[in-house]
Amino acid sequence: MNLISRIWKREWPLHLMLIPGLMFVIVFSYIPMAGIVMAFQKYIPTRGLFGSPFVGLRNFQYMFVYPDIGRIFFNTIYIAVMKITAGLFVPITIAILLNEMSKQWIKRTFQTLVYLPHFMSWVLLSGILIDVLSPSTGVLNQLLGLLGIDPIYFLGNNRWFPYVMVVSDVWKEFGYGTIVYLAALTSINPSLYEAAEIDGAGRWKMTLNITIPGMMPIIVLMFTLNIGNVLNAGFDQIFNLYSPQVYESADIIDTFVYRMGIEQSQFGFATAVGLLKSIVSFIFISISYVFAYRFANYRIF
Incomplete structure (x- = not known):
């Protein structure tokens, strides 16, 4: 008891600091979870959660026979997997290239410039992309016109739209990922490069045999943690x-849940789709943390 008392006296200010964040999570994350009950109701706003009729699993049954539900899940996984893959490859490549630069001021300037889009919202960036990709006045289509290529409606063409989402997402976020991998590079022992240079290895051989293996733990960690985002293709x-x-x-x-719930007022159906997504995402996140602990020795607790 004396030990517990001493620990409490030493750490009670830290527990008090947790209270605002804990209250925020309770109010905005846990209390709204009561709305899950709408997935089992034909929710009527005027009757509320307790007055709306209970329909059991009817919303889930309707979800599985909905004509476009398969396409919607495919689009989500397809875009998310491409984002995860490109979001790993591009930052790793840029981090390795920056690590090879000898002039620090160029390295720091480039690192700052590519990091800036991370802080911009998609509301702002979407306006920029709409102007740049416009089929009539967009800079990109004007350049294509100089090459004799007809204008492409990137944001209105089903063939091009998913790839535009992937490229623009990578452009926005690869600066943040680059910093993570640059930090991983600092943990590599410089004597390994010196020994390799004495043995006659060039920069390419050093990259393949020292740099990439040295980054592998953080690469595996980031990949496994991203498994939990396979159903998050980027709503914003x-x-x-x-x-x-x-x-x-x-x-x-x-976006489907938004349209069904907000625009078409099918609150129960939209909640059922969102609940299923949350359950599957929770399973993926749990699996990803198991893999992260097994292959990268990463653990939360």
Whole structure:
């Protein structure tokens, strides 16, 4: 008891500091979870959660026979997997290239410039992309016109839209990922490069045999943690850039839930779809942390 008392006296200020964050999580994360009950109701706003009729699993049954539900899940996984893959490859490549630069001021300037888009919202960036990719006045289509290529409606073409989402997401976030991998590079023992240079190894051989293996633990960690995001294709980005013209290739689970719940007032059905997504995402996140602990020795507790 004396030990517990001493620990409490030493750490009670830290526990007090947790209270605001804990209250925020309770109010905005746990209390709203009561709305899950709408997935089992034909929710009527005027009757509320306790007055709306209970329909059991009917919303889930309707979800599995909904004509476009398969396409929506495919779009979500397809875009998310491409983002995860490109979001790993590009930052790793840029981090290795920056690590090879000898002039620090160029390295720091480039690192700062590519990091800036991370702080911009998709509301702002979507306006920039709409102007740049415009088929009539966009800079990119004007350059294509100089090469004799007809204008492409990137944001209104089902063929191009998913790739635009991936490229723009990588452009926005690869600066942050680059910093993570640059930090991993600092943990590599410089004497390994010196020994390799004495043995006659060039920069390419050093990269393949020292740099990449030295980064492998953090690469495995980031990959396994990203498994939990396989059903998160980026609502903010797609919602600000898509249109009915590209629903076939752009409609994902989150945008579908928004349209069903907010625009069409099918609250029970939308909640059922969102609940299923949350359950599957929780399973993926749990699996990813198991892999992260097994292959990268990463653990939360």
